[in-house]
Amino acid sequence: MSGFLTVENLAVKVGSFELSDFSFEIAEGECLSLMGPSGCGKTTVMEAICGLRNEWIQAGEICLGGEEITGLPAGARGVGLVPQDIVLFPTMTVREHLEFGPRLHGWRRKAIAERVEGLSEGLGLGDLLERLPQGLSGGESRRVALGRALALRPSLLCLDEALSGLDEARHEEVLTMIRGMIEREKVTTLHVTHSLAEARMLGDRILEMG
């Protein structure tokens, strides 16, 4: 395998759920939509790639940008995550969300300010920067979560059910925004979904599980 992200013979066990010998790859800059019915293990695979479920991995290898990351802690992988349940930090403003990663990694103040400005412009968050998550709509929350995940310029962006919980009227708007940001940031993306329409709109390629 020679992709930017390669998952080889991954075996994961969570309680009674077992996934074995699962392999796939994503080329650099590509957006892969990983599809499958509920309970087939899409999110588990994504969380294993993010480093959140290292204790569940029984066998296999995950490589990102040519380096093996299978045993690395989540924070050392350079993988940004937009989880299905968004989980914005309730005590932080939108600006603090965008600054969170760069501040943690000791970026200089000017670099942080430039990054926040760029992201807020791309995501249309300019007027919302001082707001707390409680004052945001579903679509706005998603944009903030995407900005937070992209702030550190991750090697891989993981999107878990990007449209879950959104009303249908907002689907296209949010998908267009996500697609635009992926292209603008030129970030390799793994998108997990159970919706074929969503997968077709966002993914360059679709991989079906289960």
Next chain:
Amino acid sequence: MSELNQETQKIWKVRPEWPFLLFLLFVVVSYLGLVLLMLGANVLSVSWSEVGQILQDPAIQHSIKLTFVTCTATAILSVLVAVPLGYLLSRYHFRGRAFLDTLIDVPILLPPLVVGLSLLILFNRVSLSEGCWVLAVGLFTAAILGAFGGDRKGKLIPVVLAGLAILVALAGVFLRKEVGSLEDAVGEVGLPVTFHPLGVVLAQFPVAAAFAIRTMKTTFDQISPRYEEVAMTLGCHRGQAFGRVILPMASKGMIAAGTMAWARALGEFGPILIFAGATRGRTEVLSTSVFLEINLGNLSGAAALSLLMIVIAVSTLLLVRSFLGRGGSV
């Protein structure tokens, strides 16, 4: 209407709900009635002149000051212990967790006099070396229990416990020559405990901390572990995720835990009487003042002090509740 039509009629018959509401009302009125009557009895038996008179007594003024100082110190100490312990119990699954969980409730279940007596024996009958040995055996047992089972995240805990057990055992060996008690040891560094104001804090602490730990565990249980996971994908290690994300979210819980500990410390009596005593102008706090006034036959003075304690307890709870009602997450 035919039998079949009666069974499939569109509007269903529902039994009236007033008996249930009446039952709820009966329980609420019975309980609140008892509480209000108790408070009312205190108010009716005291004249405001008596309250003013007792508040001018220098011994009572000292007692009020010491009550505020010791309750605040106990509350701060309790929160400092409750935050890490509550987090540990909420997030980590390891063998012996159920035992630890039960152990935390022991001070609540023990008769208050037993808590005081245990502290008295610990500080005055047990040598420093013996204390270290007992603690080391306890830590080592916990480490052995924790070494089997639990998830990978919890595997570090038995190692840390075993390390602590070795350190404490070494301290026990080092202090073997010390023949004095724990009280002698703390007395030597200028911090006497038994029958001193510091003893009041120590007597209030075990039960107050147990309540605070329970509150903090519930607080952390209500915060999804997803917050830490997302923070960790952004470069945090668990400690940073805890400090930067979870702790600010748990601020309301910390205030609630502190209030709970403060209120519990205010009402503590048995352990204080046994371990710190009730010496006028020295270790006397409001709860022991009531006891001393009863012993002196001054029932109206005791009632006035009880009223004062009720006012302090109710206003503290109302103040904190109104604060907790505004903003924040948990």
